[in-house]
Amino acid sequence: MLSVEQNERLTKVGPGTPMGALMRRYWHPIAGEDEFVDRPTKKVRILGESLTLYRDKRGEYGLIGERCAHRGVNMAAGIPEEDGLRCLYHGWKYDSEGYCVEQPAEPEGSTFKNKIRLTAYPVQVLGGLVWAYLGPEPAPLLPRWDIFVWDKVFRQVGSTVVPCNWLQCQENAMDPHHAHFTHGVYGSYIIERMEERGIWVPDYMRRVVNRLGGSRAVKNGFDRFEHGVIKRRLMPGETEESENWRIGHPMVFPNMTRIGKKGWYCFQIRVPLDDTTTWHLNYEVFDPGPNGELPEQTLVPLFDVPIMEFPDYILGQDLIAWSEQGPISDRTNEHLGESDVGVIMYRSLLEEQMAIVEDGADPMNVFRDPELNQRIDLPTEDYGALRDYQEGAAKYYDTGPHGHVEYMDEVFLKAKKAELNEAENGG
Numbered sequence: 001m002l003s004v005e006q007n008e009r010l011t012k013v014g015p016g017t018p019m020g021a022l023m024r025r026y027w028h029p030i031a032g033e034d035e036f037v038d039r040p041t042k043k044v045r046i047l048g049e050s051l052t053l054y055r056d057k058r059g060e061y062g063l064i065g066e067r068c069a070h071r072g073v074n075m076a077a078g079i080p081e082e083d084g085l086r087c088l089y090h091g092w093k094y095d096s097e098g099y100c101v102e103q104p105a106e107p108e109g110s111t112f113k114n115k116i117r118l119t120a121y122p123v124q125v126l127g128g129l130v131w132a133y134l135g136p137e138p139a140p141l142l143p144r145w146d147i148f149v150w151d152k153v154f155r156q157v158g159s160t161v162v163p164c165n166w167l168q169c170q171e172n173a174m175d176p177h178h179a180h181f182t183h184g185v186y187g188s189y190i191i192e193r194m195e196e197r198g199i200w201v202p203d204y205m206r207r208v209v210n211r212l213g214g215s216r217a218v219k220n221g222f223d224r225f226e227h228g229v230i231k232r233r234l235m236p237g238e239t240e241e242s243e244n245w246r247i248g249h250p251m252v253f254p255n256m257t258r259i260g261k262k263g264w265y266c267f268q269i270r271v272p273l274d275d276t277t278t279w280h281l282n283y284e285v286f287d288p289g290p291n292g293e294l295p296e297q298t299l300v301p302l303f304d305v306p307i308m309e310f311p312d313y314i315l316g317q318d319l320i321a322w323s324e325q326g327p328i329s330d331r332t333n334e335h336l337g338e339s340d341v342g343v344i345m346y347r348s349l350l351e352e353q354m355a356i357v358e359d360g361a362d363p364m365n366v367f368r369d370p371e372l373n374q375r376i377d378l379p380t381e382d383y384g385a386l387r388d389y390q391e392g393a394a395k396y397y398d399t400g401p402h403g404h405v406e407y408m409d410e411v412f413l414k415a416k417k418a419e420l421n422e423a424e425n426g427g
Helices: 004-011 018-023 166-174 178-196 203-214 314-323 338-358 405-424
Strands: 027-032 041-046 049-055 061-065 079-081 084-086 100-102 123-126 129-133 154-162 219-225 228-234 249-252 256-261 264-274 277-286 302-304
Touching (some): 004 166, 004 338, 018 338, 027 041, 049 129, 061 084, 166 264, 166 338, 178 314, 219 338, 228 338
Antiparallel strands (some): 027 129, 041 049, 049 061, 123 129, 154 277, 249 256, 256 264, 264 277
């Protein structure tokens, strides 16, 4: 168990806190591009700060303070112009660096505007998401992790605002033992409740629940690597030559996890909005291979993934486990066992990287060399084969029955059929 001070050091993310200082060394997603199709502004909460994100008439983004410095009107209600955002109340206009550039009611020749500046942070777009950097200058490069920049794939993003601290979500990534109970035993309980209520239970859900609930991992492993921690799992009947063990999948420091299977790849991103609220993003990439027919994609859809009472898919079960620990888990009362080695390892890594920042150096995964940032490939198990895809499987992937699962199910089934035909014909 941790002391009160240790727990606060790991969980509090506001300005001036050790974890807040660490998190401010990284770029964080603050919006999806498709959120700006119908409205050019968004109220943003990130790392305990309230801000305004806007898109000007040139299509450029700016991230500035929440309220006008004049009379405190929320700038998200403002008017986007060619090169800035204008307050609706008295017309004060701000550029993307937060400078006040116009004050229509002030006398001609007044220099009052030169004394006014709102908080402002740099913004970039990558992979359909809008990212912000809230740390000290010079800003590092926005990491070009592989699936954010892959070509000829279909992307979608599931969005959930979780009423709990970010660490509860991220520690789940270092706790493989929960899979047997949360997704197996608890999943079986959910099936029972669904049947009692006359709710249809998908066949694929039964298969996954039976597999996870019927056996636990033979062993789990954690190995540190340059971008975080590689997690390995050996299931009954597998050898150490299986991809689950030989390759595993990464926890990408500080707040992402990479998972997937053949044709489907995902980043789980845990964005700390403040101490008791997390924006969880499931960034999913579908790649059915050369036999898959995907539409041309101009915008990456971002859609809501609700917290459900009896979720019939894996992420939904995780969302309950995280939020039911309370706004900030009281780690002064926890009792960790030998099976919690991954959680302990991750907390030690956080402490190590916070100390590096306190010493004035860059922590892990801060990139400044463009040559090393063209595309950062991550080791991830690609277990299974497209020919093994079973109808309805997409509904049990991370965003469950939400998003474009019906369409993707059809894409994978057609690609599977084409692959099997090629195999039969010697292709």
